[in-house]
Every structure is written in structure tokens, then in C-alpha cells.
Amino acid sequence: MGLQIIKPDTKIDFVGLRxxxxxxxxxxxxxxxxxxxxxxxxxxxxxxxxxxxxxVKIDKATDAASVKEAVKEVNLPGLVVQSIGLExxxxxxIRTSSSDITSEEVRxxxxxxxxxxxxxxxxxxxxxxxxxxxxxxxRSQALEAxxxxxxxxxxxxxxxxxxxxxxxAVMAAALGGCVYGLGLLDLDxxxxxxxxxxxxxxxxxxxxxxxxxxAVAALIHDVLITVGLFSIMNKEFDLTIIAALLTLVGYSxxxxxxxxxxxxxxxxxxxxxxxxxxxxxxxxxxTLSRTIMTSGTxxxxxxxxxxxxxxxxxxxxxxxxxxxxxxxxxxxxxxxxILYGFGPSELKAAEEED
Amino acid sequence: xxxxxxxxxxxxxxxxxxxxxMLPSLPGVKDSSLxxxxxxxxxxxxxxxxxxxxxxxxxxxxxxxxxxLARLGDDLKASAREQEVYILRPxxxxxxxxxxxxxxxxxxxTFESVIKDSTPFGIEQSTPLExxxxxxxLSVSPKYRSEIEKLTMEQAIKTIRNRIDQFGVAEPDIxxxxxxxxxxxxxxxxxxxxxxxxxxxxxxxxxxxxDDSADLKKAQQGILAPxxxxxxxxxxxxxxxxxESPIVLKKDAVLTGEYVSDAQVRLDQWNTPxxxxxxxxxxxxxxxxxxxxxxxxxxxxxxxxxxYSAPVIRERISGGSASITGNFTREEARDLxxxxxxxxxxxxxxxxxxxxxxxxxxxxxxxxxxMSAMVGMALVLAFMVIYYGFSGMVADIVLIxxxxxxxxxxxxFGATLTLPGIAGIILTIGMAVxxxxxxxxxxxxxxxxxxxxxxxVAEGYGRATLTILDANVTTVIAAIIxxxxxxGPVRGFAVTLTLGIITSMFTAxxxxxxxxxxxxxxxxxxxxxxx
Numbered sequence: 001m002g003l004q005i006i007k008p009d010t011k012i013d014f015v016g017l018r019x020x021x022x023x024x025x026x027x028x029x030x031x032x033x034x035x036x037x038x039x040x041x042x043x044x045x046x047x048x049x050x051x052x053x054x055x056v057k058i059d060k061a062t063d064a065a066s067v068k069e070a071v072k073e074v075n076l077p078g079l080v081v082q083s084i085g086l087e088x089x090x091x092x093x094i095r096t097s098s099s100d101i102t103s104e105e106v107r108x109x110x111x112x113x114x115x116x117x118x119x120x121x122x123x124x125x126x127x128x129x130x131x132x133x134x135x136x137x138x139r140s141q142a143l144e145a146x147x148x149x150x151x152x153x154x155x156x157x158x159x160x161x162x163x164x165x166x167x168x169a170v171m172a173a174a175l176g177g178c179v180y181g182l183g184l185l186d187l188d189x190x191x192x193x194x195x196x197x198x199x200x201x202x203x204x205x206x207x208x209x210x211x212x213x214x215a216v217a218a219l220i221h222d223v224l225i226t227v228g229l230f231s232i233m234n235k236e237f238d239l240t241i242i243a244a245l246l247t248l249v250g251y252s253x254x255x256x257x258x259x260x261x262x263x264x265x266x267x268x269x270x271x272x273x274x275x276x277x278x279x280x281x282x283x284x285x286x287t288l289s290r291t292i293m294t295s296g297t298x299x300x301x302x303x304x305x306x307x308x309x310x311x312x313x314x315x316x317x318x319x320x321x322x323x324x325x326x327x328x329x330x331x332x333x334x335x336x337x338i339l340y341g342f343g344p345s346e347l348k349a350a351e352e353e354d
Numbered sequence: 355x356x357x358x359x360x361x362x363x364x365x366x367x368x369x370x371x372x373x374x375x376m377l378p379s380l381p382g383v384k385d386s387s388l389x390x391x392x393x394x395x396x397x398x399x400x401x402x403x404x405x406x407x408x409x410x411x412x413x414x415x416x417x418x419x420x421x422x423l424a425r426l427g428d429d430l431k432a433s434a435r436e437q438e439v440y441i442l443r444p445x446x447x448x449x450x451x452x453x454x455x456x457x458x459x460x461x462x463x464t465f466e467s468v469i470k471d472s473t474p475f476g477i478e479q480s481t482p483l484e485x486x487x488x489x490x491x492l493s494v495s496p497k498y499r500s501e502i503e504k505l506t507m508e509q510a511i512k513t514i515r516n517r518i519d520q521f522g523v524a525e526p527d528i529x530x531x532x533x534x535x536x537x538x539x540x541x542x543x544x545x546x547x548x549x550x551x552x553x554x555x556x557x558x559x560x561x562x563x564x565d566d567s568a569d570l571k572k573a574q575q576g577i578l579a580p581x582x583x584x585x586x587x588x589x590x591x592x593x594x595x596x597x598e599s600p601i602v603l604k605k606d607a608v609l610t611g612e613y614v615s616d617a618q619v620r621l622d623q624w625n626t627p628x629x630x631x632x633x634x635x636x637x638x639x640x641x642x643x644x645x646x647x648x649x650x651x652x653x654x655x656x657x658x659x660x661x662y663s664a665p666v667i668r669e670r671i672s673g674g675s676a677s678i679t680g681n682f683t684r685e686e687a688r689d690l691x692x693x694x695x696x697x698x699x700x701x702x703x704x705x706x707x708x709x710x711x712x713x714x715x716x717x718x719x720x721x722x723x724x725m726s727a728m729v730g731m732a733l734v735l736a737f738m739v740i741y742y743g744f745s746g747m748v749a750d751i752v753l754i755x756x757x758x759x760x761x762x763x764x765x766x767f768g769a770t771l772t773l774p775g776i777a778g779i780i781l782t783i784g785m786a787v788x789x790x791x792x793x794x795x796x797x798x799x800x801x802x803x804x805x806x807x808x809x810x811v812a813e814g815y816g817r818a819t820l821t822i823l824d825a826n827v828t829t830v831i832a833a834i835i836x837x838x839x840x841x842g843p844v845r846g847f848a849v850t851l852t853l854g855i856i857t858s859m860f861t862a863x864x865x866x867x868x869x870x871x872x873x874x875x876x877x878x879x880x881x882x883x884x885x
Contacts, residue, residue: 250829
């Protein structure tokens with residue numbers, strides 16, 4: 001046999017570590033939420049907030065401040081200039097908020113201002129303008145996408161984990177009904193998503209869909225931490241970040257499913273012969289090698305993308321990098337302990353008898 | 355267990371098919387003799403990779419509606435006059451109503467039958483006024499309204515397409531979207547500023563008579579005789595900017611751009627470019643009569659509400675042509691000729707969204723993407739061989755096949771590869787080995803339990819397959835939703851991610867199993883397996 005990072009007889013007591021894990025997770029989530037609260041919600045990129053970005057590549061070394069100084073005379077509202085990409089690229093992003101000036105006027109004016117004031121040749125590589133109306137549309141579209149993802153996945157996993165498709169149907173109907181009812185209240189999509197999440201967690205708990213509960217909790221955990229860290233790092237949310245978040249949702253569940261499947265298999269194999277906590281520990285340890293290998297290769301390629309993928313894709317890769325790390329951690333330290341906490345009652349009862 | 359040979363043939367056929375579709379994407383193959391016999395044209399690149407402009411235009415439907423209601427009102431007035439029924443100037447109230455006043459109340463029945471027979475209007479309300487007048491509020495049905503909206507959109511799209519064709523862009527993509535929006539994609543364009551100017555200009559051309567008797571001072575204070583309007587005459591300065599001076603025009607256009615059949619750039623004796631217009635037969639006749647009737651008066655040439663010039667008519671002009679002068683640069687004149695030839699937009703359009711990427715950044719993105727894919731792939735390949743030995747090599751072979759199938763699939767389905775799409779492929783490189791890892795870890799467990807190599811392989815694949823299948827379902831759900839709601843580049847990501855998951859399951863479960871079976875076929879039961 002080839003290399004083994006994790007020895008076959010590894011026995012780490014993950015369930016025993018759950019309190020530490022919960023504290024770590026709670027700190028991460030609270031920091032993120034705190035940052036979101038202080039900053040008044042996520043920082044939207046132009047896709048969602050509207051506005052304009054102009055990406056310029058300059059031939060000689062300079063800094064964001066001098067670029068800002070050079071374009072100051074154009075009098076753009078909410079002007080922000082930041083350096084992007086790697087050190088030697090000399091690429092800058094000039095960002096403005098929505099205004100009545102047409103994008104072509106801005107392009108012409110920036111062109112002129114840079115030619116006059118910079119004393120270096122440059123190229124406008126990219127210009128993106130999103131009007132406020134389109135921004136609002138894209139925002140509601142993105143939220144709608146997240147919403148339906150939550151809805152569909154909640155139904156899928158509630159049926160999938162315990163093969164209780166009747167429960168899943170009840171879940172789907174209840175969720176659909178609640179959401180329809182809330183929809184009549186004309187709530188903001190963001191609140192609707194939160195409501196759907198809470199209803200999902202509540203229904204999982206009520207219907208005793210414990211595996212689904214663990215998976216959904218891990219999922220919310222991963223997305224919350226990623227969004228929070230993005231807010232702390234002052235990164236902007238745009239369409240590609242939403243795509244990254246949705247991918248994380250898929251990835252996080254994928255990881256959790258593999259672990260939970262093993263737990264179920266072991267529960268059936270050792271019916272009543274082993275306490276539930278030990279079964280969970282055994283299963284997480286058995287799949288640990290796989291979890292680390294897969295996350296390892298995935299992180300490896302995402303890291304390549306982050307370092308070499310270029311400025312346009314940088315934040316997207318960062319979101320994946322954070323999310324996959326957090327997702328791996330959560331499928332080991334969060335999803336399974338939650339399953340233990342809310343675990344199948346008959347198993348816990350058996351354990352107490354021991 | 356299906357026969358090994360049959361499975362090998364199926365796998366080989368799929369791989370060859372993928373290869374046939376993938377090869378044209380490689381530089382050098384497409385134009386070679388091999389490229390001619392292969393199916394498809396290779397993967398098409400999105401605007402963010404090959405450079406170009408993406409525009410979302412909003413058609414100002416309210417103006418379009420008002421314009422067509424005003425036109426219908428004028429038609430009504432004309433139809434009524436044929437019956438010797440006279441009404442006061444119809445005014446547009448809102449998007450589906452107009453107000454007209456009938457001068458002689460006794461003509462009520464005749465007027466109402468005119469409305470019924472020759473217009474799409476229905477009578478909403480009629481109120482008798484003093485002096486035997488009757489005020490009518492007329493409206494069009496919602497069905498007629500949506501008909502107008504549809505026509506407006508169609509005409510706008512047709513006009514924009516005409517203009518882009520004249521501008522000469524290869525493979526433009528113009529499509530209607532919801533909410534009276536039009537999406538325009540122009541690949542590989544060098545001069546976005548000009549393209550946008552040409553696409554966005556309403557180019558509503560009118561000829562109006564100048565009222566030189568009007569008092570300009572009073573007009574600027576808003577005191578105007580009925581049927582007159584205040585407009586601005588443009589004067590181009592040497593540095594290219596414009597100054598404006600007030601001018602009073604008669605409101606009714608005597609001739610419009612609809613009668614223009616051709617527009618060309620010409621040079622006058624001082625080598626200044628101007629645009630020469632040729633009218634169609636009907637327009638030519640109107641123009642001849644008009645100039646004959648108005649000798650020594652001034653006629654204004656109005657484009658999008660601005661007066662470009664207001665020359666004095668010296669004599670009757672026959673021959674059906676006129677010219678627009680305005681100290682244009684050659685490029686401005688050429689662009690103006692383009693928009694006039696292509697016709698005016700039925701309503702003003704505004705640019706709601708614009709994304710333009712220069713060709714150099716596009717190429718940079720491709721290079722970066724390919725570079726990170728290569729390095730990431732090399733690392734993963736090396737990692738797998740180090741960790742799993744021979745079996746790692748099997749995983750590596752199927753991973754390479756997998757990337758090939760993704761590219762082939764993209765080409766075969768005519769999907770567009772975008773920058774996030776490349777990211778999706780790179781992500782797949784990392785995630786695709788997951789299936790192999792799950793299977794291999796299981797095989798290792800079975801070997802540890804003391805099963806033979808071939809038993810362990812059978813057991814490992816058997817137990818892991820279902821887990822792999824449904825672990826991937828959640829990612830596919832996320833990807834499908836992304837595709838449904840996403841736009842352009844994000845869609846590209848959803849496509850490559852979905853395709854990558856499907857092909858990776860095929861290669862990792864189906865193809866790698868064949869390789870193992872081939873390897874173990876002629877070996878004894880207690881042969882060792884490097885895993």
C-alpha cells in the first residue's frame with residue numbers, strides 16, 4: 001500500500017472535541033456577523049449596487065494614490081482606486097458609484113485625465129457599468145437563486161439521509177406553504193431566505209430528520225463563516241461570489257453526505273452494540289483519509305487559481321479557498337457532533353443504558 | 355458483470371468522440387487538414403475571454419407609446435377631416451389615452467363612427483363643453499398596447515442589428531429580454547465608445563420649418579404661439595465641442611427620416627465632410643413641393659431634438675436629395691450616415707448595463723487560466739501517484755480523459771467557455787479525483803480485511819458507487835440553479851461544473867474500473883495491488 005496520511009487505526013475522539021469546535025465556530029460566526037452588523041450588511045460590488053469599474057493597466061510602477069490623484073479632476077462620485085492583481089502587474093481598479101454620466105463619457109474622461117497626468121502609457125482593459133435598475137434586478141436574481149438552492153437541497157437531503165421520502169414530502173409541502181405565505185407579505189428576498197432556513201431547521205427538528213438537520217446546520221455554518229470573513233476582509237460581493245457560495249453549498253453537503261453515509265452504515269452494522277458517540281467517532285475516522293485527500297487536492301487547485309488565475313478571478317478563488325477549508329472542518333467537527341447532539345433517540349437511549 | 359470487452363468498447367467510443375470534438379479547440383488543429391474532417395468548430399469563447407462588449411439596452415417604452423398614440427391621434431384628425439369633421443389637436447394623456455375636442459357637437463354621430471371604423475380607439479368618456487364642443491377621452495385596448503410594444507421591440511432590434519451589420523462586427527448576438535430590454539454582445543471590438551454611440555443613438559431625423567418671425571426672448575420665457583416650439587441650433591467649435599443658440603420651429607415635421615433611402619458621406623469644396631441624404635420617391639416629391647412652397651424661408655434639419663443646421667431655401671430643390679452639414683469630422687459623418695441608413699430607433703434607448711473587456715485582458719485571462727490549470731493538474735497528478743502508486747496512475751489517466759471529455763462536451767453542446775467556466779474546470783480537476791479517492795480508500799479497507807486484490811476492487815467499486823453518485827447530486831442541484839438564474843459568465847461556470855461532475859463520474863467509476871479489470875485479468879488471485 002502506498003502512503004497513508006491517516007493510519008487505519010486512527011481513533012480521534014471528535015465527539016469529545018465538540019465543545020471546543022463549537023466555541024471556535026461560534027467565535028468565527030460571531031466575528032463575521034459583527035463585521036456585517038457594523039458595516040451595515042455585505043459590501044456589494046457593482047453587479048448588485050450599480051456603478052462603474054474601469055480596470056487600467058499602467059506600463060510603469062505607480063500606486064493607487066497617484067492614479068486616484070490623476071483621475072481626480074474627472075469628478076466622479078464615490079471614487080475609489082485600488083490596486084489589483086499581483087505586484088508587478090500595475091493593474092488598478094477605478095470604481096465609482098451610479099451616476100447620470102454615461103459610461104462612454106467616463107471612459108473618455110478617464111482616458112484624457114490619465115494621459116494628461118500620469119506620464120506613462122496605459123490601457124483600459126475592462127469597463128463595467130451596471131445601472132441601478134439592473135443592479136437591483138441582479139440582486140434579487142441572486143437571492144432567488146440562493147433561495148431555491150436552499151429549498152431544493154433541504155428537500156433533497158431530508159429525503160436522502162433517512163430514506164424518509166414521506167417526511168421529505170411533508171417538508172417540501174410545509175416549506176412551500178410557509179414560503180408562499182411569507183411571499184404574500186411582500187418581504188425582502190433576503191429575509192425570505194433567512195425564514196426558509198429557519199423553517200428548514202425547525203422542520204428537520206420537528207420531523208426528527210436528524211441527519212438532515214446536521215447537514216443543514218453545517219451548510220449554514222460554512223456559508224455564514226465565508227460571508228463573514230469576506231466582510232471582515234472588506235471584499236465585495238458580486239455575481240461570481242454568489243456562484244462560489246452556491247458551489248460551496250454543494251461541496252459542503254457532498255462532504256457531509258460521505259461521512260453521514262458511513263455513520264448510517266455503521267449504525268446498521270453495529271445495531272445496539274456500540275454507543276452512538278463511538279459510532280460517529282469510528283465513522284469520521286474511517287472517512288478522515290478521504291476527507292483530507294479530497295479537500296487537499298481541491299484546495300491545491302483552488303490555490304493555483306488564487307495565485308495564478310489573474311485579477312478578475314482572484315476573489316472568486318478566495319471565496320472557494322475559505323469555503324472549502326471551512327467546509328472540510330465543518331463536516332468533521334460540526335455536522336457529526338450536531339447529529340450526536342440531536343441524535344436518533346433510540347440510539348442515545350441505548351447508550352445511556354450502557 | 356457485463357463483459358469487459360463490451361465495456362472497453364463503450365469507453366473507447368466515448369473517449370474518441372470526446373477527442374474528435376475537443377481537438378478543434380486546440381490552436382493549430384482547427385485550420386489544419388485534420389480540422390476539416392473533425393465535427394464542430396471547437397469550444398467557443400465568451401466575451402470575457404476573447405474581448406468584446408456586452409450591453410443591456412432599455413427601450414423607453416413610454417416614449418414609444420406616446421409617439422404611437424400621437425401618430426394615431428393625427429391619423430384620427432386626418433380621417434375626421436375627410437368627413438368634414440374638425441377636431442382640436444389631439445393630446446396624449448398617459449400611456450394609453452388621448453384627449454380630443456370635437457368642435458361642432460352636432461357631428462357627434464359621424465365623429466364617433468369615424469373613431470369606430472378607422473381607428474383602434476375606444477371611447478372612454480365624453481363630456482359636453484360650452485359652445486357646443488364635446489371633449490372625448492379615447493383609449494386603446496391593452497391588447498393593442500401590447501401589440502405596439504411588441505412591434506416597438508421588434509423594430510428596435512431590427513434597427514440595432516442593421517446598424518451593427520453596417521458597422522461590421524463579426525458574429526454579433528442581439529436578443530430580446532424581459533422588461534423591454536435588449537441584450538447586445540459584440541465580440542472582439544476595438545472601439546467600444548464608437549460602437550455604443552452608434553447603437554444608442556435614436557437618430558430621429560425631422561425637417562421642420564423655422565419661424566423667424568417669432569420673438570426669441572419671449573420664446574425663452576416660455577411664451578410661444580400655438581404650434582411653435584423652442585429648440586437649439588448647434589454650432590460646432592474648432593475644438594470639437596458644441597455651443598447652442600435658441601431657435602423657434604414650427605412643431606409639425608414636414609418630412610422625416612422615414613423617407614430617407616440612403617445616406618452617404620461627401621466632402622464639400624473645403625474638404626469638410628457632410629452627409630448627403632437621398633429620399634425615396636414619395637419623400638423626393640414631398641421635398642420638391644416643400645421647397646417650391648417655401649422659397650426664401652429657413653428649414654431646420656433636426657436630429658434627436660437638436661437642430662444641426664437651418665439653411666435658407668434658395669429655390670425649389672428637385673432630384674430627391676438633401677444634405678446635413680455641421681462641421682463634422684470624417685468619422686462623425688460616417689457614423690451619422692450609418693445610423694441614418696439603418697433607420698431610426700422607434701424610441702430612445704438607454705444603456706442599463708455595459709461590460710467591455712479589451713482583447714489583451716481576455717488573452718491574459720486565458721493564459722492565466724491555462725497556467726493555473728496546468729500547474730494544478732500537475733500537482734494533483736503527482737500527488738495521486740505518490741499516494742496511491744499504480745492506482746494513482748490509473749486515477750491520473752482517467753483525470754486527463756475527464757478534462758478532455760469536458761472540453762469535447764463543451765464543443766459538442768455549443769456551450770461558451772467563460773473565465774468562471776475555466777475556474778469550473780480547474781475546480782473539477784480537484785474534485786474529480788474525489789471519486790477515485792473514495793473508491794481507493796474503500797479498496798484499502800477491504801484489502802486490510804484480508805480480501806484478495808480482485809475481490810477488494812469489486813467490493814470497493816460496488817460499495818462506493820452509490821455514495822459517489824448521490825454525493826454529487828447536491829453539487830449538480832446547485833449548478834442547475836446557478837444556470838437557471840445566472841447570467842453570461844456565471845452560466846459558463848455552471849455548465850463546466852455540471853459537465854465536469856457528469857464526465858468525472860463516467861471516467862472515475864466506469865473507465866477506471868475497466869483499467870483495473872484489465873490489469874487484474876491475467877493475474878493470480880493473490881497478486882498484489884499497488885494502491
